[in-house]
Amino acid sequence: MNACELPSAKKSDKNLCEVLKNAKTIVVVGLSPKEHRASNQVAKYMQENGYKIIPVYPREEEILGEKVYRSLDEIDFEVDIVDIFRKGEDTPPIVEKAVKLPGIKCVFLQEGVVNEKSKEIAEEAGVFYVEDRCIMVDHIRCKKEGLL
Numbered sequence: 001m002n003a004c005e006l007p008s009a010k011k012s013d014k015n016l017c018e019v020l021k022n023a024k025t026i027v028v029v030g031l032s033p034k035e036h037r038a039s040n041q042v043a044k045y046m047q048e049n050g051y052k053i054i055p056v057y058p059r060e061e062e063i064l065g066e067k068v069y070r071s072l073d074e075i076d077f078e079v080d081i082v083d084i085f086r087k088g089e090d091t092p093p094i095v096e097k098a099v100k101l102p103g104i105k106c107v108f109l110q111e112g113v114v115n116e117k118s119k120e121i122a123e124e125a126g127v128f129y130v131e132d133r134c135i136m137v138d139h140i141r142c143k144k145e146g147l148l
Contacts, residue, residue: 017147019106019128020139023080024052029072029094030085031055033063038110039085040064042136049139054079078103083135088115099125108135
């Protein structure tokens, strides 16, 4: 699976491993229905590892066997993590909505995605924030380290 590259020199973040260990539901903003896209591969891996995946995508009715929501505005139930597959400049309004979701513990911007404003929004709301990392790679690393 080539969805994310495994960084050679990064140490696992124990706080992130703790979040992954306790999480049950992951909202994936920008989850593509196309199997070759990283968002689909990563979400499928997480789903296969016991997480409930909630797709947020402007089209489609179902992705990975799950009901698709058009936006975070439609989600009114508890979620643990919001994983965002969008360009960095598009993330602040998404993060503003994500930090208001019931139960939210972590906002995750995928590998290659960074935004200082998004980081500020999450930190001000007291929500654990991760950027420029792959949740799948972190999950694999946490498993290998026995932290999950």
